[in-house]
Structure formats: C-alpha cells, structure tokens
Amino acid sequence: xxxxxxxxxxxxxxxxxxxxxxxxxxxxxxxxxxxxxxxxxxxxxxxxxxxxxxxxxxxxxxxxxxxxxxxxxxxxxxxxxxxxxxxxxxxxxxxxxxxxxxxxxxxxxxxxxxxxxxxxxxxxxxxxxxxxxxxxxxxxxxxxxxxxxxxxxxxxxxxxxxxxxxxxxxxxxxxxxxxxxxxxxxxxxxxxxxxxxxxxxxxxxxxxxxxxxxxxxxxxxxxxxxxxxxxxxxxxxxxxxxxxxxxxxxxxxxxxxxxxxxxxxxxxxxxxxxxxxxxxxxxxxxxxxxxxxxxxxxxxxxxxxxxxxxxxxxxxxxxxxxxxxxxxxxxxxxxxxxxxxxxxxxxxxxxxxxxxxxxxxxxxxxxxxxxxxxxxxxxxxxxxxxxxxxxxxxxxxxxxxxxxxxxxxx
Amino acid sequence: xxxxxxxxxxxxxxxxxxxxxxxxxxxxxxxxxxxxxxxxxxxxxxxxxxxxxxxxxxxxxxxxxxxxxxxxxxxxxxxxxxxxxxxxxxxxxxxxxxxxxxxxxxxxxxxxxxxxxxxxxxxxxxxxxxxxxxxxxxxxxxxxxxxxxxxxxxxxxxxxxxxxxxxxxxxxxxxxxxxxxxxxxxxxxxxxxxxxxxxxxxxxxxxxxxxxxxxxxxxxxxxxxxxxxxxxxxxxxxxxxxxxxxxxxxxxxxxxxxxxxxxxxxxxxxxxxxxxxxxxxxxxxxxxxxxxxxxxxxxxxxxxxxxxxxx
Numbered sequence: 001x002x003x004x005x006x007x008x009x010x011x012x013x014x015x016x017x018x019x020x021x022x023x024x025x026x027x028x029x030x031x032x033x034x035x036x037x038x039x040x041x042x043x044x045x046x047x048x049x050x051x052x053x054x055x056x057x058x059x060x061x062x063x064x065x066x067x068x069x070x071x072x073x074x075x076x077x078x079x080x081x082x083x084x085x086x087x088x089x090x091x092x093x094x095x096x097x098x099x100x101x102x103x104x105x106x107x108x109x110x111x112x113x114x115x116x117x118x119x120x121x122x123x124x125x126x127x128x129x130x131x132x133x134x135x136x137x138x139x140x141x142x143x144x145x146x147x148x149x150x151x152x153x154x155x156x157x158x159x160x161x162x163x164x165x166x167x168x169x170x171x172x173x174x175x176x177x178x179x180x181x182x183x184x185x186x187x188x189x190x191x192x193x194x195x196x197x198x199x200x201x202x203x204x205x206x207x208x209x210x211x212x213x214x215x216x217x218x219x220x221x222x223x224x225x226x227x228x229x230x231x232x233x234x235x236x237x238x239x240x241x242x243x244x245x246x247x248x249x250x251x252x253x254x255x256x257x258x259x260x261x262x263x264x265x266x267x268x269x270x271x272x273x274x275x276x277x278x279x280x281x282x283x284x285x286x287x288x289x290x291x292x293x294x295x296x297x298x299x300x301x302x303x304x305x306x307x308x309x310x311x312x313x314x315x316x317x318x319x320x321x322x323x324x325x326x327x328x329x330x331x332x333x334x335x336x337x338x339x340x341x342x343x344x345x346x347x348x349x350x351x352x353x354x355x356x357x358x359x360x361x362x363x364x365x366x367x368x369x370x371x372x373x374x375x376x377x378x379x380x381x382x383x384x385x386x387x388x389x390x391x392x393x394x395x396x397x398x399x400x401x402x403x404x405x406x407x408x409x410x
Numbered sequence: 411x412x413x414x415x416x417x418x419x420x421x422x423x424x425x426x427x428x429x430x431x432x433x434x435x436x437x438x439x440x441x442x443x444x445x446x447x448x449x450x451x452x453x454x455x456x457x458x459x460x461x462x463x464x465x466x467x468x469x470x471x472x473x474x475x476x477x478x479x480x481x482x483x484x485x486x487x488x489x490x491x492x493x494x495x496x497x498x499x500x501x502x503x504x505x506x507x508x509x510x511x512x513x514x515x516x517x518x519x520x521x522x523x524x525x526x527x528x529x530x531x532x533x534x535x536x537x538x539x540x541x542x543x544x545x546x547x548x549x550x551x552x553x554x555x556x557x558x559x560x561x562x563x564x565x566x567x568x569x570x571x572x573x574x575x576x577x578x579x580x581x582x583x584x585x586x587x588x589x590x591x592x593x594x595x596x597x598x599x600x601x602x603x604x605x606x607x608x609x610x611x612x613x614x615x616x617x618x619x620x621x622x623x624x625x626x627x628x629x630x631x632x633x634x635x636x637x638x639x640x641x642x643x644x645x646x647x648x649x650x651x652x653x654x655x656x657x658x659x660x661x662x663x664x665x666x667x668x669x670x671x672x673x674x675x676x677x678x679x680x681x682x683x684x685x686x687x688x689x690x691x692x693x694x695x696x697x698x699x700x701x702x703x704x705x706x707x708x709x710x711x712x713x714x715x716x717x718x719x720x721x
Contacts, residue, residue: 005538015621029542029695118621120612120692126448193613193690196697342542343694346622 004032007342011040015118015346018356022333022349029341036330038359049320054080054154054289057317061307064322065358066147067110070103071300072322072358073152075307078234078296080154083289083311092156092282096235098273099142099151100298101266105177106135107301108217108259108266111353112184115256118350119197124187131180134172141165156283166274173267181264188256198253202336202348205250212332215325216303218352221258222250229299240272252351259353289315300325302353324358331380384409424500426493433644434458436680440647443684458644465637473535473630480534484527485631485638491523492642496649502575503661509576517575517653518562521608524642525551528610528617531639532627543626546695547617550607553702554614558604560710564588564597565657567717579661587660593716598658600710602679605650606686607698610643613690614698651679 010021019040025033045064049057061072074096081088088096109132116124136146142161143149151157188194204214209222219226227244229237245261247254291313297306303325310319329352337345388409391401402408419425437458445452472478495517502509525547532544565588566573569581578588588594607614618626628639655662655675662672693701 005541007538007542014624026542028545116691120615120619120621121690122444122612123448123688124691126450130449191691193693197691197694341694341696343616343619343622343692 003027009346009349015350016356020354020356024337024342024345026342029343031337031340031342031345034333034337034345036333038327038330038356041357043357046320046322049317051316053315054311054317057320058152058154059150061322062148062150062152064324065355067107068103068300068302068305068324068355068358069148070099070151071298071305072307073150074100074235075296075298075300075305075322076309076320077152077154078298079294079307079309080289080296080311081286082294082296083292083309084286086155086284086286088156088284089281090236090278091160091280092284093236093239094273094277095157095159095161095282096152097237097240098161098270099139099149099157100235101269101273102135102139102142103149104266104301105263105270106132106139107353108263109135111259111301111350112256115347115350118347119194121194128184131177131184134176138169138172141169153283154289155286156281160282161277163277166277170271170274173271177267178264181260181267185260185264188260195253198256198347199249199251201252201344202340202351203249203251204332204336206248208332208335209250212335213328214303214332214352215328216299216301217255217258217262218303218329218332220245221247221254223248226304227299228297228304232297234296234298236273240269240276242269242272252347255351289313302326302355302358303329305358324355326352326355326359329354330359381409419501420493420497424504425497428500429493429496429645429648430641433641433646433648434462436647437644439680440684440687443681444688447684447688462637462641465640466634468633468636470633470635471630473537475536476630477534477536480530481630482635484531484534485635485642486527487530488524488527488642489638489645491520491527492645492649495520496645496652499575499649499652499656500662503579503656504664506576506580509574509579511574513575514562514566514573514578514657518559521650521653522551522555524646525608527642528627528639531631532617535627535630537630539623540627540629543617543619543623543629546619546623547627549695549699550614550616553699554604554607554706557600557702557706557710558608560707560714561597561600561604562657564593564713564717567714568594575656578657582660587658589658591717592721593713594658596709596713596716598654600706600713601654601658602682603706604702605654605679606683607702608650609646609683611683611687613686613693615692616695616698619692647680647683648676651676651683654679 004025004027007024007026008021009024010016011019021037021040023035023037024031045060049060052060058073058076061076062069064072109128113125113128113132116122116128139149140146143151143159151159204218204222206223209219209224214222214224215226223246225244225246230244242265245258245265247258289311291311294309294311295306296309297304305325306323308319308321309317312318332352333349336348340348384405387405388401391404396404398408421427435455435458438453438455441457442452472481498513499517502513529544529547532540532547565578568588568591569578572578572581582588589598610618618628623629628636631639652662655672659675663669
C-alpha cells in the first residue's frame with residue numbers, strides 16, 4: 001500500500017541558510033515528486049537599480065549576494081561597457097580576472113564545506129572553511145574587504161594591485177592553498193564512504209542537462225561543455241591558458257570533483273595573471289553612456305550570470321534585468337531528486353550549490369489566494385511560452401517550432 | 411533498609427547522579443576534542459551541565475495532535491533504562507555476589523530502551539519528519555542488534571556458558587581479558603561498530619540526521635523532555651563503553667592504582683568513538699542495514715565460531 005506524505009524542506013531548515021521551500025512528496029523514504037517554490041525573499045533590486053546612477057548600481061548589484069559579490073558587478077559592468085563597446089585597459093582586465101577567480105575559489109570552498117555538513121561530515125565543513133581563510137585574506141589585502149569587494153567599475157577597476165605584494169599572494173596560493181586542495185582532492189576521491197554516499201546519486205544526464213538548460217558546474221559535471229569564460233571571453237580569460245573541467249557521470253560525486261578541480265584550475269589562472277599582469281592605467285574614465293541595450297555575462301561560481309542594461313542617455317539605467325545561474329539550475333531537480341531517498345534528496349538539492357539570494361530577488365510571488373504561486377512546472381511553462389513567442393516573432397512557422405522544441409506550446 | 415540502599419544505589423552511586431555526571435563530562439570531552447580536530451575552540455567543561463539546566467528551565471511545548479502521555483513518557487523510559495543498566499553493571503562490577511544469573515541478558519535488553527524511547531517519541535509526536543526518523547531508528551535497531559548480540563555471545567562461550575556478569579568477569583580475571591584472544595578481539599571490533607550506532611553518532615546518526623530530518627524523532631521536543639533525551643544520550647556515552655569494558659576488557663577496577671588502568675580503557679573507547687565520528691559522513695539507512703547484516707554480522711559469526719574452537 002502506498003501512503004504519500006509531504007515532507008517540507010524549508011522555508012526554514014538546517015539544510016539552508018536562506019529561505020527556500022522544497023516540497024517533497026514521499027512514499028516511505030522514496031521521493032515521488034518535488035515542487036520548488038521560490039520567492040520568499042523578494043528585494044526589488046532591479047527596480048532599485050533604476051533609481052541609481054551607473055556607478056552606484058555596481059555597488060547595488062554587489063549586494064545581491066554576499067558569495068557572488070564580484071560576479072554580479074562584473075556581469076553588470078560588462079553589460080554597460082557592451083552598450084558603447086568600451087575597451088578596458090589591459091591591467092584592469094587582469095585584475096578583474098584575479099578577483100573573479102579568487103571569488104570562485106572561496107565560493108567552491110564554501111560549498112565543499114557545506115556539502116560535508118549536509119552529509120554529517122562536519123570535519124570537512126570546518127577544514128574547508130579554514131582553508132578558505134587565506135583566500136579571503138588575499139581578497140582583503142587586494143580590495144580592503146573580505147566580501148563585497150567593490151572592485152568593479154564601469155570602464156575598469158577601482159583599486160590597483162600593489163606590485164610589491166604579489167610575491168606574498170603567490171606564496172599563499174602555492175604554499176597554503178594548492179596543497180590543501182590536493183588534500184581535499186585525495187580525501188574526496190579516495191574516501192570509500194563518501195563514494196558510497198555520492199556515486200550514482202542524483203544523476204543528471206547530458207541530455208537532461210541540455211533540456212533543462214543547466215549551467216556552470218552542474219552542467220559541466222554532466223559532460224555538457226559550457227563555460228562563458230571560454231565561449232565568449234571577457235576580462236583576461238582569452239589571454240591565459242586554462243582548461244574547462246568536465247566530468248561525464250552527472251552525479252553528485254562528479255559535481256564535487258568538478259568543483260574541486262575548478263578550484264585548482266582557478267588557482268593556476270590567478271598565478272598566471274599575477275605573472276603576466278601588465279603595467280598601465282586601470283580605468284578607461286568613462287564619462288557618459290549612450291542610449292542603447294547592453295548584455296553582459298560572467299561565469300559565476302554557480303554558472304553563467306547575465307545582466308541586461310538599457311540606457312536612454314541619462315545617467316541611470318531605465319531597465320536592468322538580472323538572471324542568476326541558480327534560477328536555471330532549479331528545474332533540474334525534477335530529474336535528479338525524484339526516485340531518490342530523502343537522505344539523498346538533501347545532498348542533491350545542495351549539489352547545484354543553490355544561491356537563493358541571487359535567485360529570490362527576481363521572482364515576485366503573490367501569497368494568499370489572489371494570484372497563482374509559481375512552482376517549477378509553471379516557470380518552465382512560462383519559459384517555453386516565451387521561447388515560442390520569440391520564435392514566432394522571428395518568423396518561424398508553427399511546424400518549424402514544434403520541430404525545434406519538441407511540442408506545441410499553448 | 412535494604413530498599414533504602416537500593417534506592418541510594420539507583421539514584422546516587424552508581425546510578426543516576428554518577429552516570430549523568432560522568433556522562434556529561436564525557437560528552438564535553440567529545441565536544442572539545444571534536445572542536446580541536448575542526449580548528450575550533452570548543453566549549454568549557456561545564457557546558458553539558460549548563461545545557462541541561464538551561465533546557466530544564468525552558469517551556470515544554472506539546473504539539474497539537476500528539477499523543478500526550480506517550481510524548482511525555484517516552485524520554486523517561488530511555489532515561490530509566492540507561493540508569494538501571496548503569497547501576498547494576500557497576501554493582502556487579504564492584505561486588506560480584508550481587509550479580510545474578512542472566513543479568514547480562516537484562517543489560518542487553520535495557521540497552522535497547524533508549525532506542526525504543528526514541529521510536530516511541532517520534533511516533534507520539536504526530537509529525538511526518540519524526541515518523542520517518544522513528545522508522546529509520548527501527549531499521550537501525552534491527553540492523554545492529556543482531557551482530558551486537560552475536561558479539562556478546564563470544565565472552566559467554568569463553569566463560570563456559572555463564573550468562574551472569576560476575577561469571578564473565580571472574581573468567582576474565584582468571585584467564586585474561588576476552589579481547590586478548592582472537593575471537594574476543596574480533597567481537598570487540600563488532601561491538602565498537604554497534605556501539606557507534608547505539609549512541610546514534612556519525613556515521614549512524616541516521617534517525618536524527620539534522621540536515622535531512624532536522625532532528626527526526628526529537629524534532630518536536632522542547633524544554634525538560636528534550637533535556638531528558640540529551641541527558642540519556644550523554645549517559646549512554648558512558649554506559650555503553652562501560653558495558654563493552656565489562657564484557658570484553660576485564661571490567662573496571664575500583665581500588666588502588668588500577669583505577670587509572672580502568673580509566674584508560676574507557677578513554678581509549680571514547681577516543682575511538684570520537685575518531686569514527688569525525689572522519690565519516692552519514693550513511694543512508696539501507697547502507698547501514700547492509701553494512702551491519704553483511705560484513706559486521708559475518709565478522710561476529712566468525713568470532714563465535716572461533717570462540718567455539720577455543721581461539
């Protein structure tokens with residue numbers, strides 16, 4: 001006899017630092033259905049941005065999220081620079097890359113710790129966060145802050161890196177961080193109990209990753225080779241040598257491996273940037289933004305973040321749209337969580353490294369009964385609908401669109 | 411007069427007060443060492459006591475829809491079980507004449523009471539998460555009890571079929587501790603693994619699983635009943651290792667310099683518990699079941715067979 005029970009994970013739950021609601025329908029220990037409800041933390045940042053000048057908005061988007069606090073500004077300045085096709089000084093490009101990669105390391109390190117905590121492995125939690133400290137120290141030395149670095153600026157960066165300090169930073173990376181990362185790599189790859197818990201759990205196939213538009217490490221762990229840093233380079237990513245990390249399995253184990261290897265890759269990117277750092281100005285001194293639309297993106301630690309900025313010739317954006325990577329990764333739960341046990345569901349939910357404050361900001365959900373609350377299904381439907389409309393506007397026929405999208409969207 | 415002495419033994423030494431004090435201190439050692447492993451400072455030595463006192467002062471909330479009597483009775487059941495088993499383990503250890511035939515079976519039985527109380531608590535609180543925690547606890551009890559009992563059979567065989575604590579202890583006093591033989595050592599290993607599950611510590615904290623079930627069976631508990639659960643857990647941290655010491659490691663001496671040796675045995679077991687707990691992630695319940703019924707039961711059977719051959 002089947003007896004279905006709803007297990008709420010959230011809005012307040014030890015699994016999460018932020019409010020988020022996963023409704024698991026379980027039969028015994030097995031999850032038979034999941035609904036994700038987002039929108040507990042709407043902050044109206046896009047609207048606020050319209051009241052700020054272009055320089056102020058960089059600070060504003062920095063506060064979307066404390067972990068991605070250089071990803072959003074970087075995508076934003078990319079968008080504004082895209083309007084006038086401004087070329088930033090080379091030194092500024094390198095400094096942007098350094099900051100962004102340092103952020104990736106500290107963000108992945110943070111995830112690694114939390115993943116350990118979710119598995120009840122608190123030693124990993126504390127150790128990962130301990131080795132995150134040297135990175136935060138470097139960031140503090142470079143920018144003056146452990147988080148919210150305020151490095152990005154339209155046309156360049158706000159602070160220069162002191163040449164005399166570079167050997168010290170490199171020493172921290174080489175002597176403290178890289179050995180620690182190698183240790184974590186060994187500890188995760190060789191631990192039989194971890195392997196038993198993570199291998200084959202929450203599998204996202206490559207096809208599903210593409211269908212559900214997964215991004216970042218979530219997609220790359222499924223063998224979906226996607227990384228804006230390489231595909232459409234910005235900052236200094238095309239000037240240095242680095243590899244996109246790929247794994248084929250698509251399970252939680254592969255996602256951990258991708259993140260750990262990415263941290264090592266990031267450390268090498270930063271060291272290369274320090275070595276190659278050219279001398280020169282750090283700011284293009286942008287005085288005015290001409291009317292037009294700009295699209296900027298950045299491979300944030302969790303995937304591609306996109307900012308779209310529209311300017312009408314005044315000193316503030318008339319429209320500013322942000323799309324966070326977690327928003328794209330949420331729907332993949334439909335494929336990964338259903339059919340697993342509750343014990344695995346929690347680590348699968350954590351495995352996309354969901355960043356709620358990035359995501360929460362952009363979906364206003366009405367409560368009570370006046371309007372419908374948007375679940376995953378509804379959001380996917382809306383997205384399909386939009387794609388369909390755009391396709392129609394581009395002049396495709398119904399038949400061609402059905403061929404492309406697999407079905408007719410009403 | 412006899413009743414009075416029994417009550418003293420049950421409530422003060424070696425029963426409730428003694429076990430609770432040492433148990434809370436042991437839980438402090440656990441927390442402190444864990445903290446040091448994890449680059450943290452850790453709490454001061456009185457933290458365990460402070461926690462209990464603070465919880466006792468808090469409001470007791472009854473969830474609506476809960477079965478009131480079972481909800482409040484469950485924590486006491488566990489506490490009574492662990493107090494009783496601790497009392498007569500020590501009494502038999504101090505004065506062999508007070509041991510009775512079959513008391514080792516009673517001890518085994520009473521040691522499951524804390525788990526039963528958790529199961530009862532989870533189902534009584536009428537919460538889906540607690541129910542899942544309880545059903546996990548049932549599966550866990552089923553999985554570790556089999557190898558645990560098989561492991562205890564080894565010292566019984568060693569002492570010529572004696573099922574009293576005194577018989578096992580006097581056999582060890584004459585022929586050396588059970589763990590010094592091959593079968594005894596294997597049985598001790600099995601016992602240590604089962605102990606980790608009995609204590610509900612990582613990797614077997616499956617029923618409470620904070621990040622999955624937010625505490626499982628005890629999710630709805632607050633105030634004094636929660637304090638009783640915490641206290642039971644701390645007392646178990648003392649009682650279960652003592653049980654293993656009595657059965658496998660020659661018991662606890664309470665006089666002279668051998669007190670140090672006995673303390674060392676306990677500290678050794680505690681260190682093993684802490685190490686296992688800090689170097690493993692939590693297992694899934696099906697993995698735990700497979701682990702205990704597969705390799706662990708296999709080991710226990712091997713130990714029993716070896717013991718029958720006198721090894």
